[in-house]
Amino acid sequence: MNISSMEKQLKALADANRLILLSCLKNKEVCVCDLVDVLNISQPAVSQHLKKLKDAGIIKERKVGTWKHYSIVENLSPVAQQVVDELDVLTKCDCGGESCLIEQHPFL
Amino acid sequence: MNISSMEKQLKALADANRLILLSCLKNKEVCVCDLVDVLNISQPAVSQHLKKLKDAGIIKERKVGTWKHYSIVENLSPVAQQVVDELDVLTKCDCGGESCLIEQHPFL
């Protein structure tokens, strides 16, 4: 892997919110609406983080009706794989709010 | 490793110039003056990059008279180790200039 593609992947990984998103995606597919509830930032902000991870080749999307489900790609680069391996699985949403659906969805 | 220390390490790694510095440091100790010749940036800029890598626990320094020799720490975190493993060793300086000493120094 050359320096500049490595740099791109590392830049995509080097953000606490994106690492939390990856913790949520570890081992499973999650839709954007649930990821929004995990972080205390707006829906567009989450969308932008997901785009950055997707552009770096770390996650992929699958369209399911109105929803979009994101998941980690199968053949991650060794570096990205190592990062994901180090992350704890995050199954519960931290928000505690009414709108949090992270445990009610069928794919969890 | 928690999210925030992981984030700090990844931010330190997520820069092309710093990755090149690590390529130079792979398997050996190099002094700042030689590292300055490898990148086309000023000496203070290199100093700042080295500080960032040191603060993240990725490299360490050893004082040798007026010089400072930098090297990669022994027990790197799994993620940083994976990044370094992926890098090609860089033994030659790209500058081609008169001032480049990277091949003349005793520790190379």
Added chain:
DNA sequence: AGTAAATATAAGCATTTGCTTATTTACTTT
């Protein structure tokens, strides 16, 4: 002590990043 060399720090500036709110696009349902 006085000068030179290697490195670090300070200050300033342009670019990038991560957020916000507002709007748009694409489905679904009525």
Added chain:
DNA sequence: AAAGTAAATAAGCAAATGCTTATATTTACT
């Protein structure tokens, strides 16, 4: 068709980043 929901995009802004030049610090040599 019209209205509602999920997600993406656009525009704008504050904070962070990476560079520069100038200056300070430390060690070595006369």
